[in-house]
């Protein structure tokens with residue numbers, strides 16, 4: 098029996114989802130202030146990220162051509178992004194030729210309206226959902242709920258998050274912040290048909306979810322999915338998953354609606370050869386994911402008889418315009434960068450205040466929102482704090498199957514946040530301090546003065562400095578100041 | 594060889610012992626060291642904090658100072674810092690290009706190609722793993738992120754350490770996990786950084802080694818700050834300080850004195 102202090106595990110229903118799924122909560126440092134103290138979260142993440150890291154390393158190391166695959170993945174993505182308008186039009190034609198309907202959505206509101214309209218036209222009051230990041234990004238479930246349509250997440254972890262009235266904290270394992278006792282409580286409280294005496298045994302929990310979902314699969318008229326890939330050449334859409342719930346959603350209902358970010362398009366069918374190797378090994382650490390579903394338009398008499406593809410922009414063309422930032426659009430959402438990130442491992446996903454957490458979230462979220470791009474930059478915008486939420490250790494870049502240079506993109510976005518084009522940046526404590534330091538570091542003459550200041554301080558300060566006033570307190574909160582030398586190196590050298 | 598020392602600003606002003614040790618080590622190995630007087634900083638701090646335009650003059654100063662390497666003034670440039678050499682190799686040209694100075698960018702790349710992190714210089718350029726050092730202590734080694742992932746120094750530092758007489762190298766658990774420094778990250782995200790360095794300190798203490806070493810004083814400043822704060826009694830020192838230490842001229846543990854005084858004291862004792 099576990100004891101819970103502080104926040105109740107199960108949040109009040111109905112789920113209070115944030116109005117902005119890409120920007121909720123506080124700036125990163127303030128949000129991390131809270132999550133760092135969540136001992137349960139820290140323990141869960143520690144175990145989970147380590148396990149998945151080791152698995153990923155084992156299955157990527159066994160492929161002799163892993164680095165070549167990464168290069169191929171990066172190359173295909175870069176060329177797809179360079180030809181994005183043409184590929185999307187080709188995709189539209191291919192999908193229509195196979196009996197599918199294609200809708201274009203500029204933003205979240207438009208996508209939500211389109212999906213709601215399609216569901217309403219079928220007369221259905223409920224939909225089953227395949228796990229998808231993009232429908233989280235647009236807050237589709239809440240929008241459907243407002244129109245009286247109930248959406249049921251069918252991925253186990255996503256179901257847990259939905260029942261708890263929670264937000265996802267990982268792009269692959271959205272309930273990574275929960276342990277099994279918490280999941281038992283959530284099922285017990287929120288899943289109407291949870292069996293009596295439900296235990297926290299994983300098999301029992303999975304069986305309960307299975308029974309709960311099966312009833313919904315069998316009666317659902319409409320399913321909503323995202324897409325891992327869409328092939329422009331053939332109009333084929335693909336979803337990879339582990340549980341088989343996706344396969345149910347993609348085959349049983351009469352109507353299938355797929356919402357996909359426009360960056361998911363790939364030119365040719367054979368490109369899948371590369372990505373179907375990269376994705377499972379990077380994400381779950383498996384050689385192959387258990388279920389890969391592909392479909393092309395409508396097949397009469399087999400599977401959904403009505404297929405809608407919603408192509409979502411929602412800030413993606415804006416990101417595409419940024420020469421360095423656009424690499425974020427190459428992401429295949431494997432989550433490897435989250436699993437290896439030392440910051441994510443400690444703060445958890447909720448600290449990022451976006452459905453896209455971790456290193457990829459830190460470069461994608463601000464770009465989707467246009468942070469630092471237009472004239473208006475609110476220094477208190479939580480999304481503007483995201484590019485700074487990294488020690489630039491580079492573990493993400495090494496892990497990324499499509500070689501997104503996340504550290505370089507972070508540094509670039511930091512610049513954009515500090516210097517939004519067409520606007521004079523308001524001086525901050527950082528810009529003033531760094532401006533001063535920059536002056537001292539551009540020549541030997543000025544730098545000599547900086548050295549002098551340090552040596553003077555070495556006489557003034559005690560040998561052990563444990564506490565400094567703000568902003569030095571940010572350093573001394575967990576560290577002593579180093580004892581300062583009586584003489585700089587260059588003075589020692591010239592006296593030698 | 595004639596080798597130019599890229600001191601790096603932090604080492605010059607705050608941790609001169611690393612540069613002094615680099616000089617002692619390379620001179621002992623028979624090389625001539627020069628310290629180009631014009632140098633100041635590589636610009637990394639500004640670039641990483643979102644001030645690339647302000648970094649351009651800093652980069653220009655750095656590149657101009659070390660450009661004579663291209664005319665054969667020196668055979669190589671060495672820096673006792675993985676992140677600063679990483680900045681020279683992977684940032685400076687980008688910053689110059691973004692600032693619209695293509696010529697500077699080209700020059701930066703050419704100079705960077707002759708710039709080596711200490712362990713790379715020793716192993717790749719000088720072909721050494723045993724530098725004749727003596728350090729009779731147990732030591733654990735932290736591979737700094739930029740040396741590991743930007744410069745790919747790999748096992749060069751540990752090969753050098755294993756060849757040091759009487760040194761016992763102890764494996765550091767979770768060695769490849771970042772210490773949490775990250776320049777201004779340590780201040781802007783002070784608490785997250787603190788959580789990271791706390792874990793690093795815990796892993797270092799778990800080895801039981803009284804010394805932790807690395808090839809970069811910026812990370813070591815963070816790590817030793819936490820080790821000191823927690824009164825662990827573990828001492829941080831730069832890889833160069835270990836490699837410079839010999840039976841005849843052993844490492845001087847007195848942290849209280851400045852460079853000249855320390856060197857003077859040692860010379861006096863001899």
Ligand code: SF4
Pocket residue numbers: 379427428429430431432433434435457493496497498499500501
């Ligand atoms: S950025 Fe790379 S590592 Fe991170 S989720 Fe996307 S594809 Fe995976």
